[in-house]
Amino acid sequence: MIEVLIPGFHTTVQDLGRTGYRHLGVSVSGALDRQALMLANRLVANPDNAAGLELTAGTLELKFHRDAWFSLTGANYEIKIGSREIWHGWRSKINAGETLILKGPKSGMRAYLAIDGGIDVPISLSSRSTLTAAELGGHQGRALKVGDRIPLGDKLSLSKPIGAVQRGYSNEVRALAGPEMALFTQDSRKVFWSRQWRLSNDSNRMGARLSGEALNLEQEPNLNSHAVMPGTIQVPPSGQPIVLLADGQTTGGYPKIATVIEADLWKLAQTRPGEKLQFIHVSPNQAEDANYEWQQYFYRLQKAIDSCS
Known part of the structure; x- marks a missing residue:
């Protein structure tokens, strides 16, 4: 305990x-x-x-x-x-x-x-x-x-200290284009990918609220409430994006401009309010490659841990 x-x-x-x-x-x-x-x-x-x-x-x-x-x-x-x-x-x-x-x-x-x-x-x-x-x-x-x-679980039989190389941090967050990307003006699409966004103090475990140049729609869409998930980037009427995180709602009605890939969601968790990040457009194949890189990291880590035990 x-x-x-x-x-x-x-x-x-x-x-x-x-x-x-x-x-x-x-x-x-x-x-x-x-x-x-x-x-x-x-x-x-x-x-x-x-x-x-x-x-x-x-x-x-x-x-x-x-x-x-x-x-x-x-x-x-x-x-x-x-x-x-x-x-x-x-x-x-x-x-x-x-x-x-x-x-x-x-x-x-x-x-x-x-x-x-x-x-x-x-x-x-x-x-x-x-x-x-x-x-x-x-x-x-x-x-x-x-x-x-x-309460704690049962004590394990471990014998010596070990450590692991920590990952590097980058403010570049890879993302896929969202299903409503085409609803935004050409200028707003360019702004989304080319400008840096500042993490707001209003961010929490539900979502990372970003501030920057407002994103505009070509016209107001008629969207029904739809399923969303961690990583979904919604744009409310304010034009300021919100990246949904682990405690985020399960449905929403705002247009989805992009989705952060699973391999980079941790960067939202480690960004402090006031710090900036930039979205990098990737393909589905690149997203799969990024997940594979993490799998390989943990595979090598486990081999190293086993060799030290």
């Missing part, structure tokens, strides 16, 4: 999300940076879908009530056990009675804490992920608070 001494800002339990319920209006939720959670889990020998903690900002202090191995990936946080500094992106040992202190982020936006055995909160609709808007899953359907006691 771990005990929350200081909860940080909007720290939640997340796994890779819940699938098969979007037709009921239930968002997928789960880690916004799926690759970072998978990396943290692999470093502590958990399954990829084991639940961990998603940190957004501030200071998180956890007292451990059993010996454990942990790893923190994603955004770069200061990591300490008492006064002892710990490396980011490594599997490290903490003993029962010790306190883990995480402060940040120094860079990036969201970090992921995996603990051997995983976070063992109850499963809700096939997932341990927290969907706060519905008070579903995670720890009592909400962000962590002071005094919370979070």
Whole structure:
């Protein structure tokens, strides 16, 4: 078990999300940076879908009530056990009675804490992920608070620290043209792909709200509400795009100008409010190649971990 001494800002339990319920209006939720959670889990020998903690900002202090191995990936946080500094992106040992202190982020936006055995909160609709808007899953359907006691899975037999090379960050986000791209003026289509967009302070786990030159339609479309998914880029009447994220709604009526490819969604999770990003137009084949690159990364990572164990 771990005990929350200081909860940080909007720290939640997340796994890779819940699938098969979007037709009921239930968002997928789960880690916004799926690759970072998978990396943290692999470093502590958990399954990829084991639940961990998603940190957004501030200071998180956890007292451990059993010996454990942990790893923190994603955004770069200061990591300490008492006064002892710990490396980011490594599997490290903490003993029962010790306190883990995480402060940040120094860079990036969201970090992921995996603990051997995983976070063992109850499963809700096939997932341990927290969907706060519905008070579903995670720890009592909400962000962590002071005094919370979070159960852990069974301790694993791990013997030594290991680390992994962290990915580089680029503000270029690859995207596919959306089904309503042709409804926008030629100038707006050019603006969408050629200009940088600033992440708004109003962004959250539901969507990344962007600000820049307003996008205009050739004429007002008559669109029925339709299915949307994480990565969908909708353009409301303000002309300012919104990239739907893990907690986003399952249907919407705004025109869809583009869709962020799955391999690059993590960049939205790690962009801070005020920072800029630029969309890069890719083909479906290029999107598949990008996913394959991630598969190869985790294949090589697992081989390296196995060779060190």
